[in-house]
Amino acid sequence: MSLSWELDGPVLLDLLEEQHIPLWSSQRKENEPIVFGGGPVLTANPEPMAPFFDVILLGDGEQLVPTFIESLHKTKGLQRTERLEYLAQIPGIYIPSLYEPQYSPEGNLIGVKPLTTAIPASIHKQTWREKTLNHSAVITPEAAWPNIHMVEVVRSCPEMCRFCLASYLTLPFRTPPLEEGLIPAIEKGLTATKRIGLLGASVTQHPQFTELLRWINKEQFSDIRLSVSSVRASTVTSELSKILSKHGNKSLTMAIESGSQRIRTIINKKLSEEEIFRATKYIHEGGLTGLKLYGMVGLPTEQETDIEATMNLMLKLKQSTPGLRLTLGVSTFVPKAHTPFQWEGVNPDAKKRLKILSKKLKSKGIEVRPESFGWSIIQTLISRSDRRLAPVIAAVRGSQNSLGQWKQIYKASRGEFFWETNNPLMHLPKPPPWEKIIFESWETSTILPWMHLEGPLKHEQLIAHHQQALSGYSETSDIQESCISIQPKVSNRQD
Numbered sequence: 001m002s003l004s005w006e007l008d009g010p011v012l013l014d015l016l017e018e019q020h021i022p023l024w025s026s027q028r029k030e031n032e033p034i035v036f037g038g039g040p041v042l043t044a045n046p047e048p049m050a051p052f053f054d055v056i057l058l059g060d061g062e063q064l065v066p067t068f069i070e071s072l073h074k075t076k077g078l079q080r081t082e083r084l085e086y087l088a089q090i091p092g093i094y095i096p097s098l099y100e101p102q103y104s105p106e107g108n109l110i111g112v113k114p115l116t117t118a119i120p121a122s123i124h125k126q127t128w129r130e131k132t133l134n135h136s137a138v139i140t141p142e143a144a145w146p147n148i149h150m151v152e153v154v155r156s157c158p159e160m161c162r163f164c165l166a167s168y169l170t171l172p173f174r175t176p177p178l179e180e181g182l183i184p185a186i187e188k189g190l191t192a193t194k195r196i197g198l199l200g201a202s203v204t205q206h207p208q209f210t211e212l213l214r215w216i217n218k219e220q221f222s223d224i225r226l227s228v229s230s231v232r233a234s235t236v237t238s239e240l241s242k243i244l245s246k247h248g249n250k251s252l253t254m255a256i257e258s259g260s261q262r263i264r265t266i267i268n269k270k271l272s273e274e275e276i277f278r279a280t281k282y283i284h285e286g287g288l289t290g291l292k293l294y295g296m297v298g299l300p301t302e303q304e305t306d307i308e309a310t311m312n313l314m315l316k317l318k319q320s321t322p323g324l325r326l327t328l329g330v331s332t333f334v335p336k337a338h339t340p341f342q343w344e345g346v347n348p349d350a351k352k353r354l355k356i357l358s359k360k361l362k363s364k365g366i367e368v369r370p371e372s373f374g375w376s377i378i379q380t381l382i383s384r385s386d387r388r389l390a391p392v393i394a395a396v397r398g399s400q401n402s403l404g405q406w407k408q409i410y411k412a413s414r415g416e417f418f419w420e421t422n423n424p425l426m427h428l429p430k431p432p433p434w435e436k437i438i439f440e441s442w443e444t445s446t447i448l449p450w451m452h453l454e455g456p457l458k459h460e461q462l463i464a465h466h467q468q469a470l471s472g473y474s475e476t477s478d479i480q481e482s483c484i485s486i487q488p489k490v491s492n493r494q495d
């Protein structure tokens with residue numbers, strides 16, 4: 001199971017139940033399947049879901065899956081526990097049952113430790129350093145994006161906005177070559193469909209993106225429909241807009257995060273108002289009729305004046321480009337593990353700010369699409385909790401689409417009856433109040449549930465980026481240093 005989004009997690013339990021596989025790894029017997037998973041959510045903070053998995057792969061699948069499968073074959077015939085102990089020695093493979101969270105008498109996490117000295121104390125996320133290139137293997141009208149051949153153009157993002165999991169967790173920024181990589185991948189897809197999707201955290205940052213666009217813009221491909229995920233404003237050109245418009249696009253999406261320059265500086269979004277206006281002009285001139293901007297509320301240090309700045313920016317954009325349909329998609333800041341903002345809590349005022357933005361901009365003819373504040377809270381719960389959330393996830397299954405159920409069950413989990421009835425984790429202290437997980441900003445000295453798992457940047461580097469952010473500092477030399485000082489090519493475990 002690959003989990004890309006926190007709220008995918010609880011669905012796993014439905015799938016296990018459908019297959020009559022015991023939910024808890026501790027309840028699976030010798031002849032039952034080994035349940036393994038990966039993807040960004042499990043690589044960032046697997047702990048809330050850890051008791052449901054026998055094996056978690058931390059990092060790039062190209063690197064890990066073949067090694068894992070090979071090791072499984074090698075251990076055929078051994079006892080289940082022996083197989084898991086063998087797998088635990090492989091870099092990037094995390095066996096949750098061989099680690100135990102430890103707590104202070106007050107119930108605070110003080111570490112997740114291996115059960116024996118034979119098991120590595122920390123696990124390093126694995127990074128694929130060869131040519132990165134993935135594309136759809138199956139093209140079908142039944143897919144979430146029907147009949148589209150998806151091609152991965154970039155992996156990670158060099159911008160390192162301080163909240164961004166897509167950048168921080170997957171560093172370094174990697175790009176496949178055009179001639180031997182992207183073009184053959186697109187040609188392969190064109191044998192099956194006329195719809196191509198270019199995928200990645202920030203696709204226009206591929207150094208040969210303009211060449212790629214010109215290649216697609218040939219006469220023979222005039223009937224191809226081309227989609228791109230969101231683009232960086234500073235990379236939008238008139239040519240890009242014209243080509244996208246010619247290939248079936250009506251609008252383009254740019255993530256500005258906030259209309260406030262102060263906030264953009266704090267989050268390290270290297271984007272000026274001038275660049276936003278220039279990109280908007282190119283989009284309009286290129287023949288696109290819509291522009292969707294992504295923003296966030298509740299970013300660290302945000303004030304009401306920053307929300308006003310976002311409203312003002314939207315209004316000025318509307319005035320400067322009459323005829324261009326403007327939409328603002330806006331979500332609540334959710335802290336993610338392995339990013340410099342992992343210590344920051346959700347701002348409870350975000351709910352009110354979502355409403356203010358919606359109300360005021362709608363009255364001026366700008367469409368606003370706010371994401372649910374309530375679900376951002378549940379995302380945060382899954383992104384920041386430790387293993388003690390697992391019994392809650394198990395209890396909420398079947399009604400995981402109800403916010404009310406999440407709240408009610410979490411509250412119940414803090415009571416004796418819930419915690420001590422049919423709960424394989426009853427030996428652990430009860431979960432903390434949910435305000436502590438969701439809304440509190442934590443000291444950087446706090447022991448985090450994912451600290452036994454090592455991501456691309458060291459803990460001290462994340463602390464430095466956090467401090468720089470909150471003192472309003474943003475510049476590039478530090479970023480380049482961080483990109484260079486990622487873990488060595490072959491990650492060795494350090495006991």
Ligand code: SF4
Nearest residue numbers: 157160161164167201
């Ligand atoms: S530009 Fe976008 S993808 Fe890149 S780090 Fe910032 S938010 Fe993440």
